[in-house]
Amino acid sequence: MELRVIDHRPQAWFLLRGGEDYYLDVNCNQGAVGFSVLVKLTEAEYREYHALGRIFADYFAAKISYWSSDFRERDLNSSLEDQVSEAVARFRNDDPAVP
Numbered sequence: 001m002e003l004r005v006i007d008h009r010p011q012a013w014f015l016l017r018g019g020e021d022y023y024l025d026v027n028c029n030q031g032a033v034g035f036s037v038l039v040k041l042t043e044a045e046y047r048e049y050h051a052l053g054r055i056f057a058d059y060f061a062a063k064i065s066y067w068s069s070d071f072r073e074r075d076l077n078s079s080l081e082d083q084v085s086e087a088v089a090r091f092r093n094d095d096p097a098v099p
Helices: 043-052 054-066 068-074 077-094
Strands: 004-009 013-018 021-030 033-040
Touching: 004 054, 004 077, 013 054, 013 077, 021 054, 021 068, 021 077, 033 054, 033 068, 033 077, 043 054, 054 068
Parallel strands: none
Antiparallel strands: 004 013, 013 021, 021 033
């Protein structure tokens, strides 16, 4: 499956699509430690995103960042980290103004 970035908020999140699935990659910071959490959107979350767009993505990313431990079981970074990195790199290469 090839992922591609379809939206982003600099230094906050990337929204990716792979096939029929959507993923939110969230930049989390807790003190001096920075890490990311990758969550596949559920059907209900996708419907909210479809209805609200970036408003939902901003809200959901903030929720994941603040309560990252609540999303540990849904974190797909270990299995999709390489695909996400490649998608973000392609996205940045396509638009050099993207940080």
